[in-house]
Amino acid sequence: MAKRLTLYIxxxxxxxxxxxxxxxxxxxxxxxxxxxxxxLLKLLPEIFLHLIKMIIAxxxxxxxxxxxxxxxxxxxxxxxxxxxxxxxxxxxxxxxGLGLVLVNLFQPGVGLAFEAAGPVKxxxxxxxxLRHFILAVFxxxxxxxxxxxxxxxxxxxxxxxxxxxxALGKKGTMIxxxxxxxxxxxxxxxxxVMRLAPLAVFGALAAVIATKGLGIIITYGVFVSEFYFGxxxxxxxxxxxxxxxxxxxxxxxxRYIRQPVLLAFSTASSESAxxxxxxxxxxxxVPRRISGFVLPLGYSFNLDGxxxxxxxxxxFIAQAYNxxxxxxxxxxxxxxxMVTSKGIAGVPRASLVVIAATLTQFGLPxxxxxxxxxxxxxxxxxxxxxxxxxxxxATSVITKWEGMLQPPLDPDAEPPMPxxxxxxxxxxxxxxxxxx
Numbered sequence: 001m002a003k004r005l006t007l008y009i010x011x012x013x014x015x016x017x018x019x020x021x022x023x024x025x026x027x028x029x030x031x032x033x034x035x036x037x038x039x040l041l042k043l044l045p046e047i048f049l050h051l052i053k054m055i056i057a058x059x060x061x062x063x064x065x066x067x068x069x070x071x072x073x074x075x076x077x078x079x080x081x082x083x084x085x086x087x088x089x090x091x092x093x094x095x096x097g098l099g100l101v102l103v104n105l106f107q108p109g110v111g112l113a114f115e116a117a118g119p120v121k122x123x124x125x126x127x128x129x130l131r132h133f134i135l136a137v138f139x140x141x142x143x144x145x146x147x148x149x150x151x152x153x154x155x156x157x158x159x160x161x162x163x164x165x166x167a168l169g170k171k172g173t174m175i176x177x178x179x180x181x182x183x184x185x186x187x188x189x190x191x192x193v194m195r196l197a198p199l200a201v202f203g204a205l206a207a208v209i210a211t212k213g214l215g216i217i218i219t220y221g222v223f224v225s226e227f228y229f230g231x232x233x234x235x236x237x238x239x240x241x242x243x244x245x246x247x248x249x250x251x252x253x254x255r256y257i258r259q260p261v262l263l264a265f266s267t268a269s270s271e272s273a274x275x276x277x278x279x280x281x282x283x284x285x286v287p288r289r290i291s292g293f294v295l296p297l298g299y300s301f302n303l304d305g306x307x308x309x310x311x312x313x314x315x316f317i318a319q320a321y322n323x324x325x326x327x328x329x330x331x332x333x334x335x336x337x338m339v340t341s342k343g344i345a346g347v348p349r350a351s352l353v354v355i356a357a358t359l360t361q362f363g364l365p366x367x368x369x370x371x372x373x374x375x376x377x378x379x380x381x382x383x384x385x386x387x388x389x390x391x392x393x394a395t396s397v398i399t400k401w402e403g404m405l406q407p408p409l410d411p412d413a414e415p416p417m418p419x420x421x422x423x424x425x426x427x428x429x430x431x432x433x434x435x436x
Contacts, residue, residue: 005194009262012198013205020209029211038210044196044203045267051193052272055186057146059275060296061158062183067289068162069176076402077163077293083401084294087394088302089338091241095234095304095390096334099311102230104330108223109319149271155296183288190275201266208377224378227312231382234308235389242393245400249284250393252408256284257392265385268377270299273388281392285406286399294398298391305386309379310337313372314358321365333358 020041027034068077103109138156139145145153165172242250257280260273274295281291311334318325325333336358359366372379399405 005197005259008198009201009259009266012201013262013266016202016205017209017214019202020206021214023206023210024213034210038207041203041207041210045200045207048193048196048200049267049269049272051196052269052275053149055190055193055275056149056271057154058182059186059190059278060154060292061146061161062179062186063278063288063292064155064158064296065162065165066176066179066183067287067292068159069165069172069179077159080290080293080398080402081297084297084394084398085301087397088298091238091302091304091390091394092307092338093334094237095308096311096337098230098234098237099308100315100330100334102226102233103312103315103319106226107319108226109316110322155293155300187275187279190279194276197263197272200272201263204267212377223316227309227379228382230308230312231305231386234304234386238304238390238393242397245397246405249405249408250396253284253392253396256280256408257388260392261385261388264388265381268380268384270303270384270387274299277388277392281395283409284396285408286395287404287406290399290402290404291395294395295391298394299387302391302394303383303387304390305383307337308386309383310355310358313355313379314364317355317359317369317372318364323364 023034023037027037136150137153139150139153142154142157145157165175239250239254242253246253257277260277260280263276264270264273277295278288278291281295282288314333314337315325315330355369355372358364359369396405
């Protein structure tokens with residue numbers, strides 16, 4: 001199944017586009033039958049995403065707790081966290097800066113004179129403040145955080161739990177082994193759920209094309225193509241940065257992460273790719289105790305595609321309304337986006353929320369967000385896939401930086417079950433001290 005999953009996902013993408021186009025041509029936009037069939041098709045990705053969300057919180061908790069408890073070294077934990085945050089901040093500046101440079105170079109909004117397609121609702125921009133974000137990092141209840149799949153809050157609780165468990169020593173051995181077993185159970189469930197991925201991809205694309213038609217891609221073709229060109233440049237920069245640490249294995253990483261990237265692209269959901277990304281990084285040689293800490297942290301602090309989109313789209317709206325911004329204002333915007341974009345993980349229509357908040361702060365028309373709504377789904381696919389790429393590169397680099405990168409396994413092989421009490425997939429004798 002693992003070897004054929006990529007092929008099945010691609011088939012699902014093509015079939016979804018064809019079926020969606022057929023429905024779009026068969027029924028006028030006002031026909032209730034079109035909405036009925038589109039809703040039926042949406043059930044497939046919605047069920048799949050529900051099942052994926054069911055896995056996320058216990059998987060992150062189990063892998064992070066067992067990893068931290070296995071470290072036995074709080075200094076190593078601080079070192080890894082510091083290096084990860086340093087990488088995330090650097091990648092964030094590059095992503096947002098690249099978006100500003102490209103949108104000033106291409107100027108996709110100049111002369112377009114777009115009018116808002118409709119009112120923008122349910123964008124909770126008032127909550128996007130630094131104070132709100134800092135408070136939202138710390139959970140008041142781990143049960144509530146898990147129920148909402150708030151990865152950052154689950155990560156914070158897991159840090160406390162793992163460090164405390166490590167301090168118990170032998171008294172906590174039974175709990176550590178229980179977390180190891182829980183992680184294996186969740187990965188087995190992941191394998192079952194992933195078999196539904198091609199159907200989810202088919203339903204997601206078919207529903208979008210059926211209701212919006214292929215013409216929407218053509219209508220905004222210039223803007224979409226220029227943004228995707230920017231994403232291609234960002235991918236090149238990320239892998240180039242990765243090569244400085246990983247050497248030739250940076251290019252090999254692309255082969256290992258193709259399935260989670262395809263999933264993220266076709267479903268426009270980073271969550272759908274997280275369990276599979278854990279598996280593929282295992283095969284690439286990243287110990288679970290590293291990926292279990294860095295990946296969840298990256299999902300909150302390292303959304304490279306989303307951050308590039310916020311700067312690109314904000315300037316696009318300013319250009320469309322013929323509102324010039326000075327270099328100083330654009331730099332201020334970059335720094336603002338650096339802060340506000342760190343809280344977008346798990347927020348519905350998160351990138352649009354950040355853009356709307358930034359437009360308000362800089363006196364730009366908030367209704368300009370409506371210009372993006374028509375193609376936001378297609379743009380979201382690209383930026384979500386880029387988020388996955390950025391986090392995969394970051395996790396691999398941090399692992400290499402720590403001297404913990406293991407020899408790679410076959411990227412399509414079934415993951416071997418570890419022996420009892422071993423956190424990693426069949427990899428023994430790992431120690432977070434790179435000098436041992």
